[in-house]
Amino acid sequence: MGRISDLDSEGEIDASSARSEQTTPLEESTGPLGCPENEPSETTTPTTYIVPSPQPTECSDYAGHGTPTISLPAALSMSMIRDGSREDNELFHHYISNVSVMMTPIDDDHNPWKSTYPCLAVHDVTSASSRSLAHGILAQSAFHLSNLDLPNHASYRRSAMRHFGIALRQLRRGLAGQTENFSCTLAAMLTITLAEHVFHGQSKGLSHHLQGSVQYVARYLGQKPWATSYEAWVITQSFVLHTLMSQIVGDTVTDTASTATTLHDVLEDVTTDPRFAYTLGSTPRLMKALYQARLLEEQLAARESFWDAKPNLSEDELLQASKILAALNTPLDAEVELYMSRQRPMETPAQQRKFIVSNLTLFNSAVAIYLLRVVLRYPPSVVAEQVSQTLSAALALLEMNRVAVSIWPIFIAAAEAYTDEAQALAERVLSLSTSLGATNRAVIHRVVKQIWSERQATAAQRRCEGGDVLVDWRQVLKNMDVEILLL
Known part of the structure; x- marks a missing residue:
């Protein structure tokens, strides 16, 4: 499987995944469905691991207690991915209706996997990181279906592997760009990690995925986008929880000075909000x-x-x-x-x-x-x-x-x-x-x-x-x- 921390390696993605990227209907999508048009703009420059410093960002005001800037409408439909194939829309619908519900014990209006993540995935289809997030979501959904006792579980597994490969390629393209959205890019990283290490159950490579997200977030310690928009805060909260829980359980993230500093600084910021850790059913x-x-x-x-x-x-x-x-x-x-x-x-x-x-x-x-x-x-x-x-x-x-x-x-x-x-x-x-x-x-x-x-x-x-x-x-x-x- 591909790794977030060395995404410049073309050899990390198999040939079938690379070929499928050229034909999947999701890649031809021209616009979002179901999300509001006034999502705050983030123009931070994303980072590869040899990158210039991030550029200034313009985000909505966020004091830590406000109303989320993006949400899904009450009536969810299967046509959330415009021009997506029937299979893509079925997987997307399964993700919102079933997978997102099991991602948090507190499934309410604030469940980010039912709102923030899917909205970011379809809001800007010209963005490589948004496409990466969308395919990561479809991979999660297909892996979940493949793990259930269904007659066509092998077909779902093939679909999951295809979407996973595309998600990695699009993430690499996003990291190489200059105008990618911080929230979308980090959300894609975390979604890919969950797809592979929770739903696929692959053990190898977890530390590489986590270290890649740590390196990415470290580039934004000066800007702190998670303090200026809700979607950036809620996704950065997920990053903090991923990193902290992984360190505690298996030392899967190397405890370098850089990792410790990044986790400490970001944790200090995001835990000021009383909603921190609600997605785990915990408290600050x-x-x-x-x-x-x-x-x-x-x-x-x-x-x-x-x-x-x-x-x-x-x-x-x-x-x-x-x-x-x-x-x-x-x-x-x-x-x-x-x-x-x-x-x-x-x-x-x-x-x-x-x-x-x-x-x-x-x-x-x-x-x-x-x-x-x-x-x-x-x-x-x-x-x-x-x-x-x-x-x-x-x-x-x-x-x-x-x-x-x-x-x-x-x-x-x-x-x-x-x-x-x-x-x-x-x-x-x-x-x-x-x-x-x-x-x-x-x-x-x-x-x-x-x-x-x-x-x-x-x-x-x-x-x-x-x-x-x-x-x-x-x-x-x-x-x-x-x-x-x-x-």
Whole structure:
């Protein structure tokens, strides 16, 4: 598969994908359907990885709390892609009606995969980055259909590979241009990454895709387009979440000084909006706590040589850990109310509240597990209660017939399940999660089982309880030669 970080390599795209680019009807599209004409103009110069500095941009005013500048009409039709083939429009319709719904546990009017991403994809068909985004969306949709138990799944897979190849080629052209839209280009990068590493389930190359988006965003640290338009903010939010979650799970993004600076600077900007992380069903406070835990882990890892030994914390490090725990012990009431204020009254208030509380509990408990088990290296027995809380909240959400539950908390909790009861609960949650058509979740299930197997073997060897055994699941991932994007 092609890589975002070395898109100048023609050899990364197979010949069939290159040929199909010349004939797909989407390439001949002449105008958008379904999106307003007054989308704010962004004229930032995109970057390849040997590029001039970005040029000044003109964007709509955005104070972080305003109304989105673009949205889809209430009535979605299958003719969103003008002059697109019937297959293209069917895939686009499937993406909006089904795939976008499973991209976030909070599927409401603010779901960017139902509004911002598809609107950007069809708004300017003369833009290579818009075409890349459109084909990335069609690839996601086709990969999703190919993962379902359908008679023509092989046909969908071929279609997905074709659209994926075109998306890569168009992205490379966009990066080489001088007038491409920051939002479209970054959205295309993230969509391609999701298509390959969530829906296709391809493990290899994740770090290259993520590093490419980091390098791209780093070019705009001076301009900060994410502070001036809604679509740039919501897509940059996705970038921050992609990067942060990937660093925490598998170190798939090399922790260079440049990466750390880029993530820190952008995260500081986007988390000022109280809506940050809503697409994960989380909150700015919980994600900041997770980020601070990650920074503490890096600080400890720089001097600790034995992974399975508890670190000796300095006074400053003890203070950092205490502040994170204090943040996690803060009542969720205010954040629940903020979520409630953004919901359409489609269910009873009690049902909506239960759904929101379960999502926030899921993340709150999972961040605690990460801090105590991974950063401070307490054994699994210390976080048994949080493991049960996290998995129980996930099961409650899945049994509410919700089609999406964030997978990162599920993985963090399932990895530390060591009793028969906890593992049975994790199996139930993972089995329900893997039925949604996202291939990465089946990979996660295999990884969790390997972690359990290694813990059991070590406990038997040491003649101790499984709750006393620390398993470095990052090392398990490396041994299995797996990179996973837990989104």
